Amino acid sequence: MMGGEIVALMGLLGLSSAFALVGVVLAGWMAWRIVEKAGLPGWAGLGSILLTLTGVGTIVPLVLLWIFAFMRWPRDEPTGGASGFAAGATSGPTGPAAPRPTQALPPPAMKLADGRGWQLAGTVAGGAAVTLAVGGVSGSYSITGAPAAQPTDLCLPDPSVGTPHARLLTASGRLGLEDLGSPGGTFIDGARLLPEHGPRDISAARAIRIGTVELALSRT
Amino acid sequence: MAWLLGLGSFLLFGILLLHLLVALVLIIPTWRIFVRAGFSGALALFHLVPLIGSFIVMAVLAFSVWPNGEAAPGRRLT
Numbered sequence: 140m141m142g143g144e145i146v147a148l149m150g151l152l153g154l155s156s157a158f159a160l161v162g163v164v165l166a167g168w169m170a171w172r173i174v175e176k177a178g179l180p181g182w183a184g185l186g187s188i189l190l191t192l193t194g195v196g197t198i199v200p201l202v203l204l205w206i207f208a209f210m211r212w213p214r215d216e217p218t219g220g221a222s223g224f225a226a227g228a229t230s231g232p233t234g235p236a237a238p239r240p241t242q243a244l245p246p247p248a249m250k251l252a253d254g255r256g257w258q259l260a261g262t263v264a265g266g267a268a269v270t271l272a273v274g275g276v277s278g279s280y281s282i283t284g285a286p287a288a289q290p291t292d293l294c295l296p297d298p299s300v301g302t303p304h305a306r307l308l309t310a311s312g313r314l315g316l317e318d319l320g321s322p323g324g325t326f327i328d329g330a331r332l333l334p335e336h337g338p339r340d341i342s343a344a345r346a347i348r349i350g351t352v353e354l355a356l357s358r359t
Numbered sequence: 360m361a362w363l364l365g366l367g368s369f370l371l372f373g374i375l376l377l378h379l380l381v382a383l384v385l386i387i388p389t390w391r392i393f394v395r396a397g398f399s400g401a402l403a404l405f406h407l408v409p410l411i412g413s414f415i416v417m418a419v420l421a422f423s424v425w426p427n428g429e430a431a432p433g434r435r436l437t
Contacts, residue, residue, distance in 0.1 A: 165414065166413075166414065169414075169420070173417065173420045173421050176396070176421075176429040201384065204385070204389070205387075207388070208387075208391040208392045209388070212430070214430035331427050332427075333395075336427075
């Protein structure tokens, strides 16, 4: 009788160990994928999970989790190649009223013979149709909910649009968009654009959302 | 008998409180990770699910496409 209980207990312990092993492997794999998505080496995530098996316990992985959450991710680092517009990006979120200097755009990797402009068309609160048009030449335009005070201001009269809300940048057939930290948010094809992302190339985007205003992007 | 039930309730309350505290320590950083990834931060509340909560949170982050973009393979540190 006693032997049976011992066997049963050992079986239970074995099952628990198997579950623990599967759990650690699964967690390590998922941690690898998560940190890679943020731009960090995958082994860092796996290592932090494996640390729980050592005498260090769970405190160090917990601290690493906090560091990972609040550190600057390589994903958000500005690039000079792929997007191009992010070359002048600054770090950290900015408030809606924080003035930011106009950033010079880097030269494109290949000169494009395209002088067409861009058009953002949509409907603001109240049902009024609005169209924002920018030329194909290099320039910087401010999207704001307030009446246009300068020639480079693009007025989007909607309560959800900040003053200013975002910045449009044009250079050599490319169009960039930078969020200025307005609470309404800026979205590129449904993906949230944050101030820390800096300017992003939206030349291939279809829909831009400024606050609650949906705008369709097209060439003129 | 009543004192035993009282002790059990007290222990249960203590375990629940400890679980909430541990979950909170996990929820705060995970909330920020979700927001930075482009998800709703409320998904971090899955940590409140006993035993498998952390696995659910990690699975969401690991196997879904991040709305705010992911690091391109060429930009990942090795």
